[in-house]
Amino acid sequence: MNQKLLDAVNNAIEIARWAPSSHNCQPWKVITLESAGKQYDVLLDKPLKSNELLCCLALDKKRQLNALPSLRFEMYVSCGLFLGLFWLAVTQQKVRCRFHWLCDTELNLSWLQLASEHESELLVAMTLSTEDFEADNEYQVSRTTSRLNQLLELVSTRRTFRGLFQDDLFDQETISNLLSNHWPQLLTGLEASAHFEQDIDHIHGVTQLVAKYAALDFSSYRAWKETYRYLRFDLQDNAEDGFYLQSLFGPMPKRKIKFYEYILSPLVMQMLRLVNVPQHMATELSKLVDKSAQLLIIKLNKEHLSKRNLVMTGARLMEIWLQAHHMGVALHPISVLLQHDEPRETLQSLLQCHNERIVFVARAGYINTAASVSPRRPVQSIHTAVGS
Ligand SMILES: Cc1cc2nc3c(=O)[nH]c(=O)nc-3n(C[C@H](O)[C@H](O)[C@H](O)COP(=O)(O)O)c2cc1C
Numbered sequence: 001m002n003q004k005l006l007d008a009v010n011n012a013i014e015i016a017r018w019a020p021s022s023h024n025c026q027p028w029k030v031i032t033l034e035s036a037g038k039q040y041d042v043l044l045d046k047p048l049k050s051n052e053l054l055c056c057l058a059l060d061k062k063r064q065l066n067a068l069p070s071l072r073f074e075m076y077v078s079c080g081l082f083l084g085l086f087w088l089a090v091t092q093q094k095v096r097c098r099f100h101w102l103c104d105t106e107l108n109l110s111w112l113q114l115a116s117e118h119e120s121e122l123l124v125a126m127t128l129s130t131e132d133f134e135a136d137n138e139y140q141v142s143r144t145t146s147r148l149n150q151l152l153e154l155v156s157t158r159r160t161f162r163g164l165f166q167d168d169l170f171d172q173e174t175i176s177n178l179l180s181n182h183w184p185q186l187l188t189g190l191e192a193s194a195h196f197e198q199d200i201d202h203i204h205g206v207t208q209l210v211a212k213y214a215a216l217d218f219s220s221y222r223a224w225k226e227t228y229r230y231l232r233f234d235l236q237d238n239a240e241d242g243f244y245l246q247s248l249f250g251p252m253p254k255r256k257i258k259f260y261e262y263i264l265s266p267l268v269m270q271m272l273r274l275v276n277v278p279q280h281m282a283t284e285l286s287k288l289v290d291k292s293a294q295l296l297i298i299k300l301n302k303e304h305l306s307k308r309n310l311v312m313t314g315a316r317l318m319e320i321w322l323q324a325h326h327m328g329v330a331l332h333p334i335s336v337l338l339q340h341d342e343p344r345e346t347l348q349s350l351l352q353c354h355n356e357r358i359v360f361v362a363r364a365g366y367i368n369t370a371a372s373v374s375p376r377r378p379v380q381s382i383h384t385a386v387g388s
Contacts, residue, residue, distance in 0.1 A: 238375075
């Protein structure tokens with residue numbers, strides 16, 4: 001197998017694994033094929049050469065969230081976030097990357113077999129090749145290493161921030177920097193439209209929607225049971241996925257953590273509905289929304305809601321999220337508004353989205369707090385190299 005390309009893939013996964021995902025479930029899988037062979041050629045624009053490597057990004061069926069039908073959308077967007085960082089890291093190593101979309105396409109038996117062997121849904125295959133065949137000199141190697149280290153530093157310090165933001169309203173220059181588009185269209189597509197909502201009436205409207213509907217998250221037994229599986233209570237337990245209680249509520253003593261572990265458990269939460277605890281939590285979340293100066297909204301035309309466009313939207317979101325982090329801006333997604341039809345449709349009419357579906361909504365603002373811990377799976381659990 002082309003060891004140089006395999007090393008580049010592993011380096012890229014080391015970076016891409018820091019992509020955000022719903023509940024930090026990290027639903028991605030990377031499969032590389034040593035010899036793509038004729039059976040896979042059918043979807044590739046030309047047969048694979050000996051110095052090329054075929055690398056597939058897939059949705060890992062064992063890791064996907066499925067308590068609500070709308071979570072399918074979040075799974076494709078999450079894989080797109082990973083794909084964006086993967087592309088960035090692989091091309092930083094002077095590796096060329098040609099995309100062959102596998103989702104929304106009729107796959108032949110060999111592809112289907114590959115998907116079923118790996119219990120996954122194939123999303124996109126990438127033909128990777130080195131840009132030149134000259135042996136890299138020491139200077140080039142050290143430049144690539146330093147670029148990758150800088151990128152790793154940036155991606156591994158980005159965090160979802162769930163506290164109060166500074167109340168600055170972004171000015172036009174900041175917004176155009178945040179939304180500037182440098183990644184290729186073949187990766188991010190053209191369909192997703194992103195903007196920052198700053199209209200005070202709209203923010204109040206969204207606040208009311210959160211107060212009214214966010215309890216759905218906490219009081220739906222099935223949805224909360226799945227969320228609770230991803231809550232981590234012990235910072236010492238070396239988790240590989242999920243999110244720590246502290247990243248929701250800030251640092252707290254052990255006694256209080258134990259208390260939350262108990263009261264947040266799904267059965268207890270069901271009982272606490274009788275005394276309106278889910279409603280109280282929704283109200284607290286809505287206060288954060290009310291104090292936000294802006295919301296990031298990403299939408300897709302309803303006619304363009306394909307899996308491929310959702311993955312591409314994820315890549316576009318990653319470009320914005322990374323640029324935001326670079327500028328000291330953090331995001332806090334409020335997905336409960338999108339996970340149920342009624343709040344989503346009300347939100348869409350509030351924001352005058354005609355014939356468009358909102359696929360991502362987040363509070364956005366400057367922060368000056370240190371990053372909290374966010375666990376990740378190791379590279380070897382994400383990557384499977386298949387021999388011929
Ligand atoms: C599509 C998507 C939806 C998300 N929805 C929420 C949400 O509703 N509430 C929340 O607090 N975090 C949400 N998150 C943030 C994830 O929980 C977070 O990315 C993950 O726990 C990893 O943490 P990190 O972003 O700090 O690395 C969402 C992330 C993604 C990608």
